[in-house]
Amino acid sequence: MVTAPTLAEIEEARTRLEGVARVTPVYSSETLSKLVGREVFLKAENLQRTGSFKIRGAFNKLATLSDRERRAGVVAASAGNHGQAVAWAARELGAKATIFMPQDAPMAKVEPTKSYGADAQLTGATFEDALAAALAFVESSRATFVHPYEDERVIAGQGTIGLEIAEQVPDVSTVVIPVGGGGLSSGIALALRAVKPGLRIVGVQAGLDGWTIADGIFVKSVGESTGRILDEVLDDMVAVSDEEICSAIVLLLERAKLVVEGAGAVGVAALLSGKIGGEGPVVALLSGGNIDPTVLISVMRHGLTLAGRYLVLRTRLQDRPGELIKLLSSVADKRANVISVEHHREGMDVPVSESEVELTVAMRDEHHCSVLLESLRSLGYEVERLR
């Protein structure tokens, strides 16, 4: 039975983390503040060691194990940040770590885990398989299982972020925290309730209907204990869509110069879509930055398309020399930058005398898209906008 850590326990965790975890910076964002209509601050925990907040809880847990327990090693089941964090904390404290993850775990997370010296066991197709293997291993060894959130020490470790926010933004009135299993959010909210009682605290979830880009907070539900704590300490809980998350990731990348993973961007996504409520200065926690670069590319393309910065169009050309050049020149005239050309000479609906062309073009904005489409149509092209 896990109970809520006290302020004293969170402060102890902070002492343990001194010189170990970074006190991550807080940035004000002019762009975001304008868009949201209130002062917005970003707590950049994506710049934490290992790229996420998870080392705070993992280190606080491992540091409080007995020497014998530490010698016996620690075990985690995680395809993500928790696994990396346990591996890292174990190395810092001289313990052996075995991390179980599904076979398909993204390279961006497997590689660092190994590089911290952990034994990475890629096993089974799903997270549940990896978890079962981890628990079986704990049974057969004397190693300690480190739960990602249902653990007082872990919750206390994550809570140290709350103490930092209170000091870094003294006049904060609202704090927005990503919610997965609930360890991060309950820790931060407990800390803030203790040191800043009047604050509005909002949790943000994603993927309630299934798969989400915010894989870091994708769990079936919050934990039993953390759920009970959250009922007490949160003012509100809201949910965001993957579209909203993608836009937030691109905005943070483009304007704040920060790489943020899906789970780390849900707070900004909720702010941008007006779901947070309250007024006055607001802090959004960017909980992590571990996003696979191939996924990031897809997210960026999607985000740029949503913002009218990518245009995909289809049209037809007379199948004779020079027609493609003519089309491309018309596009260049409007100062649009062609990214890819697909040219098909056959297809169900394409007459023999014509060929079909699909262009992907980088644009300035939605207005630029309209200008280009109109111009092509006025030149006689039948243009279909695909995205």
Next chain:
Amino acid sequence: MVTAPTLAEIEEARTRLEGVARVTPVYSSETLSKLVGREVFLKAENLQRTGSFKIRGAFNKLATLSDRERRAGVVAASAGNHGQAVAWAARELGAKATIFMPQDAPMAKVEPTKSYGADAQLTGATFEDALAAALAFVESSRATFVHPYEDERVIAGQGTIGLEIAEQVPDVSTVVIPVGGGGLSSGIALALRAVKPGLRIVGVQAGLDGWTIADGIFVKSVGESTGRILDEVLDDMVAVSDEEICSAIVLLLERAKLVVEGAGAVGVAALLSGKIGGEGPVVALLSGGNIDPTVLISVMRHGLTLAGRYLVLRTRLQDRPGELIKLLSSVADKRANVISVEHHREGMDVPVSESEVELTVAMRDEHHCSVLLESLRSLGYEVERLR
């Protein structure tokens, strides 16, 4: 005739910048330190306001104009960070700014300039056209032209970064600085020579043979005055290629969670390719983060391809139902993730009974690429690796 600012002038600049420019953080990078074989620190000036160091020099310049000069307004010619910085500094000081840039200036730089309240004049095809228009405007108005680097106040402003580095990394032995016009590098080197005489200071250039992804430092040559200063204060000057820069950008994105533009990544690129020399702790300055997202996507794809994380292959299939599914299943068996499929039924070398398929696949690393290619060949596919 521009002379080198003194330490006292750089310190005055620092006082002016207090509460205006951010004291940007310095991060140690475990991954980079391992790769380079010495302790590597990153001075994250990409997290500066406006996304680059340029506001330091611009603000120091504008703050020292007389009231009358400031009322008459300031002018810059810049398709990039300098223009944004002058626009931003002018707004902070209540001056009017007119920024001239070529018509093709990337949106990532035009938009912010406007949002800081400057008059953005998109004029002419090249930078030289924009510069000519700016100088003509200065002639006809009484506005002050702000040079991006041939100016003592600008150099002194950039030099404040040197003072910060000396304090943030007291045991630094080598500092690596991007070199474009030479304002940044001469300012920092002058400051460091004054407060840390024994230090090794290396400048890094790019695009010596023409176009470069590092557009922020792409100039025909360093300035006349800054060039003279650099001859005095730099220990060495090296150059990096765009391939090296792309790999550095991807590494910084993936491991440091920082978005860095081409010019900002040249120091890390030079370190990774073993060009810097010296030993002991080294600081690489990440000078800016203003990279157009569409460019960043291309850079990431290129960087990931170089790292064996993208594989593009071509093969042929018997032109009958089920063959494509069979191929894709074989790829999935090796746990490789297909990103795009191009399927052609005709082509110069394709027999009538066959069709050609081009697959782009996300891979773990170069070894994973070999495993997949071998497996497909052993299944009888004739496979050509395109990238």
